[in-house]
Amino acid sequence: MLDVEPSEPVARADGLARARQYQAALDLYLRQAEAFEAPAGALCLKIARCAEQTGRRELAFAWLARVCDASRSFLEWSAASALLLRLLREGRPPARRTVRLGLTGSYTTTQLAAMLRLAALREGIDVILFEGAFNQYRQDLGDPDSGLYGFDPEAVVIAAHHGAVELPPFSETPEEAVAAELARWQSLWRTAAERSGARIIQHTIAVPVEAPFGHLTPRLEGSRDTMTLRLNALMGKAATEGVLLVDCDRVAATFGKAAWFDHRYWFAARQAVSLDALPLLARHTVAVLAAGLGLNRKCLVLDLDNTLWGGVVGEDGLAGIHLGRDPPGEAFVAFQEYVLQLKQRGVVLAVASKNNEADARAVFEQHPDMRIRLADLAAFVCNWEDKPSNLRRVADQLNLGLDALTLVDDNPAERALVRAVLPEVDVIPLPPEPSGYLRALSDYLRFEAAALTAEDRSRTEQYRARTAAAELEAASGGMENFYRSLQMEARVRPFDDFHLPRIAQLVGKTNQFNLTTRRYTLEQLRALMHEPTTVHLYLKLKDRFGDHGLVSVLIACRAGTTLVVDTWLMSCRVIGRTVEAEMLARLCELARSAGIQKIQGTYVPSGKNALVREIYGRFGFVQVGEADGVTTWEYDLAAQGPIRNGFIADWAESDDAA
């Protein structure tokens, strides 16, 4: 229930707002909000309203976004969504990405649409929305001339509920029935891919509470509920890179299915998901959308004392900390085991702690109940400097942006400091009791991923290899010796279906070493692959420290005897070791044998790629044009000869067996 009585200063500010003294009210509200780590949703809303009234749009957008973290209440999300719509009439919000999003479904989606827009704002996504008419998903997706395709969406959410599933209450031939229903959905996905190249975000089917077969249900393959679960599983199997799933059956179960399905609202308004579950559904849907855009977080930075174990190792000693064996200690073990599962699926782990480094290391090396080991960590920063400095150090060591980091820390003061000094870093607030840590982490949605590739599973190892390489660099002196000592080998090949998911992932998320920042979908890349005038190359790298996987992509188009580079990007993990030179060298070889005379390249500033502004110049390209910061460069292959790089050997297929 809502707080019945507002606190005295808030009531005073309410009075000021009613008297239209918005500036004074705003000041008072903001001062109140400062006192809380997570101000209540109602207060966030009031601040947003006053900010709107005083013309401070950016402040209003920021506080509307905070409603998403502060509140699960339908009333507050509704009000915030409505206010957002009002603000959008005057212009777009500041955003990391703008997305044309289509929403089509089998039930009333008006409220979900509004909340998706709000949840997206929180993730820095400015959504331009197209909402299909009630229960028109078959037409929206199946008709090539539908309004949805006319809108030219980049992503389409399919909000489906159990009523949309065309399965009988019972089937004697469940395999065939489910296969036919799956084929129906796949055909909709296919039409969408052919017609728009939009990414599909498919809600799986939440299985209803009412079970006519009771406890016989799991034994009856032909019962509708069992078939629906099977359909969900097969959708997961059938989903290509262009289709992302929101696991609605799980989200509904987490929320509580008895409350998720509210028949009163179905009969009154064809609302298949209870209104108070919509904020949660919107957050999960947007988490999947954000992951698809590469806006997810990459690295979990762990505090140590009272986060990974109970107590302070520097004071209590190795034998005195709580870890395993007793109830608070068990909670820390469970938390660590979940952290390791995140690592398994690609989240990079790091430590940033105020501690004596030797004490901290000893726990990892010697404590019998420690689950996370030093080898699981890509960076280990322990000293007595402040947390923000150490987070910066972690980001530097791993060559990640601060906006790739998420800190988990038990100490509210540290969390507040990090929020204030490094707002780019996301912070997971842990509850006071260790037994609540696991849930706090598993509720966190910003580690969602669009797919799981082989690179994801060994990501920490790759980052560790990079850190080791950096340390060797410092020791060896002389860059050339350093490059040689790495014993690098690269495999450069044209795109193929096997590597396309990883290529699409890199194209979607690479920011810093990215000359043009063109975000192609997997479908667009696949189409590109089959165009005869297009040159498309990926580069895989390994060295004596490990296999770095696929780290660079280049796309160029042939126009007569000129080759125009459309896209060139590289993972930041391998900056500073001549990989970029290798890519250009291989491109030159290819171009020469194809009779190309000139290579043309473009740099398009994106706000994040200043790193590569001069890259063409460094390799002897001559600047031939400039407009609005976009620079064009040419390399005369015939006159200047091919670009060479002597530090990376060819990684031949025959080496793979060894």
Place this chain on the structure above:
Amino acid sequence: MTLHERLQEVLRTFFNDDELVVTAETVPADVPGWDSLAQVNVVFAIEEAFGIELGDEALSRFASIGELERQITARLKSQGGQRDIAN
């Protein structure tokens, strides 16, 4: 805070209007934005705020704020904040 004041506060929040004033005689048509499309949302927001479930009929129509308050009072007595609301 009286029930009337609480209801008014819910409506102020819902309609993003700090100055909204309703009386027992106010009907939905008097409140800007309170149309048939909004009705279900408004009723749900009220149910959430008071922790009750109103009758099925309230979802589609009701006469006035005064009538709504009588319904809320009756439900509060019989249900006593049944609906479990987070936050």
